[in-house]
Amino acid sequence: MIIKKNIGIDLGTHTTQVYLEKRGIIINEPSIVAFNNRTRKIVAHGFEAKKMLSRTPAHITALRPIVNGVIADFDMAREMIQRFLRSEKFPRALITRMIISVPTNLTEVERKSVEDLLKESGASSVHLIEQPLAAAFGSHLDINSPTAYLIVDIGAGTTDMAIISMNGIVVSKRLKIAGDYLDQEIIKAVRDELKLHIGEPTAEDIKINAGSAVPFGEKLETIIRGRDMISGLPREITIKDTQVRFWLNKPLKMLVDALKDLIEIAPPELVGDIHKNGIYMCGGGSLLRGINQLFEKEVGVAVWTVEEPLTSIARGTGLIAENLREYGHVLNNFPRFKLDKSVL
Ligand SMILES: Nc1ncnc2c1ncn2[C@@H]1O[C@H](COP(=O)(O)OP(=O)(O)OP(=O)(O)O)[C@@H](O)[C@H]1O
Ligand SMILES: [Mg+2]
Numbered sequence: 001m002i003i004k005k006n007i008g009i010d011l012g013t014h015t016t017q018v019y020l021e022k023r024g025i026i027i028n029e030p031s032i033v034a035f036n037n038r039t040r041k042i043v044a045h046g047f048e049a050k051k052m053l054s055r056t057p058a059h060i061t062a063l064r065p066i067v068n069g070v071i072a073d074f075d076m077a078r079e080m081i082q083r084f085l086r087s088e089k090f091p092r093a094l095i096t097r098m099i100i101s102v103p104t105n106l107t108e109v110e111r112k113s114v115e116d117l118l119k120e121s122g123a124s125s126v127h128l129i130e131q132p133l134a135a136a137f138g139s140h141l142d143i144n145s146p147t148a149y150l151i152v153d154i155g156a157g158t159t160d161m162a163i164i165s166m167n168g169i170v171v172s173k174r175l176k177i178a179g180d181y182l183d184q185e186i187i188k189a190v191r192d193e194l195k196l197h198i199g200e201p202t203a204e205d206i207k208i209n210a211g212s213a214v215p216f217g218e219k220l221e222t223i224i225r226g227r228d229m230i231s232g233l234p235r236e237i238t239i240k241d242t243q244v245r246f247w248l249n250k251p252l253k254m255l256v257d258a259l260k261d262l263i264e265i266a267p268p269e270l271v272g273d274i275h276k277n278g279i280y281m282c283g284g285g286s287l288l289r290g291i292n293q294l295f296e297k298e299v300g301v302a303v304w305t306v307e308e309p310l311t312s313i314a315r316g317t318g319l320i321a322e323n324l325r326e327y328g329h330v331l332n333n334f335p336r337f338k339l340d341k342s343v344l
Helices: 047-050 075-084 108-119 131-138 179-194 201-209 241-264 268-277 291-301 312-322 324-330
Strands: 004-009 016-022 023-032 034-035 044-047 058-061 095-103 125-130 148-154 159-165 168-175 221-228 234-240 281-282 303-305
Touching: 004 075, 004 131, 004 312, 016 075, 016 312, 023 047, 023 281, 023 312, 034 047, 034 075, 034 303, 044 047, 044 075, 047 058, 047 312, 095 108, 095 131, 095 312, 108 125, 108 131, 125 131, 125 168, 125 312, 131 148, 131 159, 131 168, 131 281, 131 312, 131 324, 148 241, 148 268, 159 241, 159 324, 179 201, 201 221, 201 234, 201 241, 241 291, 291 303, 312 324
Parallel strands: 004 095, 095 125, 148 281, 281 303
Antiparallel strands: 004 016, 016 023, 034 044, 034 058, 148 159, 159 168, 221 234
16 A cells, blocks of 8 residues: 655755655755766765765766755756655655755745756645744744744855744845855865865865864864875875864854844844844754854854754754644745845
């Protein structure tokens, strides 16, 4: 017998997560596909494809079909999703309704592209929810009440900031300053200051192992390897937290400024609520050491990181997938008033 199931999906720049109704998150893999350049045939996806990133032979390309939170390569994104959904982790269930989280301030064309992608992947119906709203659901915030919450989702490709009240987004802002951007700043600084070529995975290691937004009691350092720009040979160096903090200072300031801008244009009553409730952060970027303290100091409001910030959005979509009757009204509601349509 085939059982009908709903699923929740968070199709992120870095990671794709799929939540199967009554089961929880069953797919949690890198959003990467590797394909043969000549035939365009996919040779690996998810974890397997990640291993190939920057180590592929000439005829294989590994790519991320999602860039800055939006579908950049439709065919590859569809292939990737279809492969995830065909995984043996799914019981013999017919996936019907799909609830997918999307960044704030998408254009209609971008939203339509997400819908088409899932329809072509077997969905009987597709429902969109903006990521900060899904994160609030996944974190069990009482967003149905007449009080406001400010959610900041720092992913790999985008940072979404939204003020939510009565199950809807009142004002929001999306920036391309997120985890990947921080990695690129590290690559540039290591190249310019230390004359060493490093790739994205090494830059991410530096950020995670020695990165922080404010000074810490303990000193952090990490040893990395790269290619010396003068000799062309491999070289090993130690990177200290003070260096990484300096390199990340500018992009973090841009996030702080965006947060201040958002609060500035929020209706005054809601600003009072935010002062009382604090700011909630989610997404992988919220795990950067000391980012709470930096935001608290700069904005003057308490900042919390939600529980399990890497999965809060997927869990939010899953919760809705499980309770469509109760929560269905929050789906496909796109705000009439937006702070900034042009993404920074
Ligand atoms: N401990 C950590 N410190 C700093 N950054 C981290 C840490 N752990 C993960 N990250 C970063 O978080 C990002 C991934 O976060 P997440 O999984 O929320 O992104 P995503 O949802 O795939 O992307 P997006 O929402 O932008 O489409 C990566 O840039 C990763 O380097
Ligand atoms: Mg995300």
